Amino acid sequence: MLPELSHSEIHRYSRHLLIPEVGLEGQKKLKAASVLVIGTGGLGSPVALYLAAAGIGRIGLVDFDVVDFSNLQRQVIHGQSGLGQLKVESAKARMLDINPDIQVDTYNEAFTSQNAFRIAEPYDLIIDGTDNFPTRYLTNDLAVLTGKPNVYGSIFRFDGQVSVFDAKEGPCYRCLFPEPPPPGLVPSCAEGGVLGILPGTIGTLQATEAIKLILGIGEPLIGKLLLYNALDMSFDFVKLRKNPNCKVCGDNPEITELIDYEEFCGMPMHDHDEGSAGAEWDITARELAERLAQGEDLKIIDVREPHELEISHLEGATLIPLGQLAARLSELNSADKIVLMCKAGTRSTRALEVLHSAGFRKMKNLKDGINAWAREIDPSMPIY
Amino acid sequence: MATLRIPTPLRPYAEGQTEVSVQGATVGEALNDLVNQYPSLTKHLFNEAGELRPFVNLFLGDEDVRHLQGVATPLKENDKLMIIPSIAGG
Numbered sequence: 001m002l003p004e005l006s007h008s009e010i011h012r013y014s015r016h017l018l019i020p021e022v023g024l025e026g027q028k029k030l031k032a033a034s035v036l037v038i039g040t041g042g043l044g045s046p047v048a049l050y051l052a053a054a055g056i057g058r059i060g061l062v063d064f065d066v067v068d069f070s071n072l073q074r075q076v077i078h079g080q081s082g083l084g085q086l087k088v089e090s091a092k093a094r095m096l097d098i099n100p101d102i103q104v105d106t107y108n109e110a111f112t113s114q115n116a117f118r119i120a121e122p123y124d125l126i127i128d129g130t131d132n133f134p135t136r137y138l139t140n141d142l143a144v145l146t147g148k149p150n151v152y153g154s155i156f157r158f159d160g161q162v163s164v165f166d167a168k169e170g171p172c173y174r175c176l177f178p179e180p181p182p183p184g185l186v187p188s189c190a191e192g193g194v195l196g197i198l199p200g201t202i203g204t205l206q207a208t209e210a211i212k213l214i215l216g217i218g219e220p221l222i223g224k225l226l227l228y229n230a231l232d233m234s235f236d237f238v239k240l241r242k243n244p245n246c247k248v249c250g251d252n253p254e255i256t257e258l259i260d261y262e263e264f265c266g267m268p269m270h271d272h273d274e275g276s277a278g279a280e281w282d283i284t285a286r287e288l289a290e291r292l293a294q295g296e297d298l299k300i301i302d303v304r305e306p307h308e309l310e311i312s313h314l315e316g317a318t319l320i321p322l323g324q325l326a327a328r329l330s331e332l333n334s335a336d337k338i339v340l341m342c343k344a345g346t347r348s349t350r351a352l353e354v355l356h357s358a359g360f361r362k363m364k365n366l367k368d369g370i371n372a373w374a375r376e377i378d379p380s381m382p383i384y
Numbered sequence: 385m386a387t388l389r390i391p392t393p394l395r396p397y398a399e400g401q402t403e404v405s406v407q408g409a410t411v412g413e414a415l416n417d418l419v420n421q422y423p424s425l426t427k428h429l430f431n432e433a434g435e436l437r438p439f440v441n442l443f444l445g446d447e448d449v450r451h452l453q454g455v456a457t458p459l460k461e462n463d464k465l466m467i468i469p470s471i472a473g474g
Contacts, residue, residue, distance in 0.1 A: 043474040131474035156471040159392045176448075177470050181439045192393065194473055227468065229392075238446045238468065305396075323396025326424050 002028035003057070009101055013055055021217045027055060033214045034058035036123035038111055038139055040091040041065075042199030043129035043153050043206065045077035050207040052095035052102055056214070059095065060123055062107040063087040070384075074196035111135055113258035116142045125213060127151045127206055133180040134261035140165060140173035141258055144249045149213055153206040158195055160202035160228040163221050163240065164209050167249035170223040175243035175250075180261055198230055275345025275368035277352050283339060283364040285372040299336045302370075303351040304343060312370050312381045314341065322347045325354050334360045341366035343384065386414055386459045391469035397424040406465070411442065412455030414465060429467075441468040 005013070005027060016022045016030075033056050037044050040063040051059055065087050067078045075087075082090035088106035095104050107119050111130070116138055120126060126148050128139045136154070143150035149166040152173060165172045205226065212218045227236040248255040276282055283291075291298060300317040302309070303325060320328050322342070332338065338360065340348040345368045352365050366372070374381035388406045390398045398404065404421065408414035415436070419426045431437050442449045443466045449457050459465075 039474050041474055129474050131472065133470070133472045136472055153474070154471045155473040156469075157392045159469075159471065161468075161471065176441060176468075178438045181437070181470050192473075199474065225468070227466075236446075236466075238443050238466075239448070241448065241451055321396065323424065 003031050004028070005031065006101075009055070012099075012101070016054070022215060026215045026217075029214055029216075030055045030211070031057040033125070034060070034123045035125045035127060035210055035214075036060040036062065036120055037127045037129055038062045038135065039129035039131060040075075040077060040087045041071065041129065041131055042074045042155065042194065042196075043203040044091070044127075045075045046200050046203035047127050047129055047207045047210070048091050048095055049077055049098065050204060051210065052099045052104070054207075054211055055099065056102060056210075058103045058105065058122070060105040060107060060119065061088045061091055062109070062111050062119060063091075064108055064110045074194065074199050076200065111138060113138060113260045116258055117146070120146060120148065123148070125149050125151065125210055127153075127210055129153065129203065129206070136173065137180055137261055138258055141248050141255055143167070144172050144174075145256070145258070151206045151209045151213070153199075153202040155194055155198050155202050157192055158198060158230040160198055160205075160226075160230075162202055162205045162209070162226040162228070163224065164213065166220075166222050167242075171240045171242045172246060172249040174248050175246045176225065176240055178243075178247065195230055201228065201230070274349070275372070277345070277349040277365035277367075281349075281352055281363070281365050282367040284367050285376045288339060288364075288366060288373075289377045297337065298339050299332075300339045300341060301332070301351070302341050303347050304341075304370075308343065308384075311384050312374060314370065314373065317341065322351055322354075325351055326358075329355075329358050332360070334358075334362065336362065338363035339366055340364070342369050344369040344371050385461065386463040386465055388414060388418055388465040389467065391467050391471075393469050393471060394425060394428055394467065397428060398422040408459060410455065410459060411444065411449050411452075411457040411465065414459055415442075415455065439470045441470075442466070443468060 013027045016027050017024055035051055035056050037047050040061050067082045067085050067087055067090050077091045077094050086108050088108050092104040092106055109115060120142055126143050128150055130136055140150060144167040147168055149164060152163045152165055154161045209221055213220055223240050225238050225240050244251050300314055302317040302319045303322040305321050340351045340363055342348040348365045352363060355363050371383045374383045385405050385407055388404050390401055406414040406417045408417050429440050
């Protein structure tokens with residue numbers, strides 16, 4: 001039995017009721033539906049806004065972060081007044097302002113193998129709006145093991161991907177990407193950047209797919225992966241097939257319970273900078289400033305991209321972007337004392353690994369990058 | 385000669401190129417030509433044993449080469465290959 005709509009709801013959803021594919025029956029389906037949105041960041045923002053506006057009766061939000069200044073460039077559900085608030089609470093307030101007739105449940109916790117089943121239990125559909133590999137694999141495996149469709153979206157710089165992984169009817173995320181990439185081979189948005197409007201496009205497509213699935217209309221992106229590039233304004237589709245050897249949805253699944261990947265592969269848990277290469281290799285901004293002031297001969301190698309120098313730079317540093325480092329090792333001398341630096345210490349840690357495997361030993365990683373220098377040594381320098 | 389589309393996360397290792405012309409009668413030969421042109425790409429595409437990494441998805445047109453003949457899939461003139469990267473941003 002679908003729930004009835006009040007007069008005020010009928011007025012609110014008038015533009016839906018006019019569409020024959022939705023109508024009163026469809027709007028009641030939306031009201032009866034429950035959707036879990038994992039992540040309330042770039043993707044989760046438009047997803048949650050549009051699902052709230054569309055009248056999805058029950059929406060769950062999972063996130064353990066607080067609203068940060070650098071989120072506001074793309075996470076449009078949050079505003080300046082929400083800075084420092086829990087993201088789930090900031091998002092809930094905005095959603096209930098759009099539509100007080102819905103129920104918003106908040107889960108201010110990291111999504112892990114320990115709580116995923118409990119959190120997902122009341123919901124029909126899962127939307128993957130996370131920002132890291134471990135949670136994406138967790139979300140996929142959970143969706144497969146519970147039989148719930150997983151509306152997937154992912155972004156990087158100008159590129160986006162969207163699909164509907166419903167293992168009962170098609171492939172899952174692991175059929176395409178059987179294992180997460182090793183740490184360091186794929187940059188995060190905190191490191192690589194993202195065009196602020198990109199998650200708006202991709203999250204809106206995810207919300208569209210969720211609403212189609214609930215209404216049972218149209219052609220869902222099951223067995224298809226949409227590849228979007230904002231610069232080319234290209235939408236490409238490729239076919240995805242179920243992998244009979246898939247570890248979680250294949251014929252003989254090996255994965256029958258949830259895994260927390262970060263526990264054994266050391267990947268950053270979310271889209272924040274990880275600025276340390278370990279105590280043995282780190283040098284703090286303060287220590288670097290002191291040693292430079294004492295006239296020590298340190299060769300500072302900046303592994304950022306050329307366009308980042310305009311934001312901030314250290315005097316005397318040599319630019320060798322991380323992607324070129326392996327090919328430009330001949331420009332470095334392993335007898336020199338080298339200090340590697342980037343924005344926040346993530347790329348310089350990778351650079352340290354590149355030098356280490358080439359036999360270099362006398363190098364340090366500027367812990368937390370030039371942003372730490374800006375915080376601790378030179379307040380005239382901006383933090384980005 | 386086929387063209388191979390380089391995904392954004394791998395472009396820094398291919399001198400910023402978005403598309404590269406690659407020579408070879410098969411997908412495997414084309415990949416070898418690619419990493420000969422841009423050696424920095426090697427470790428992103430192949431593991432230590434020289435096998436394609438499991439998270440690298442290679443499509444010929446809209447078909448996953450795993451569902452064709454893998455690296456032995458024959459290539460024709462003007463075929464379009466695409467690497468689909470694993471991205472996780474949100």
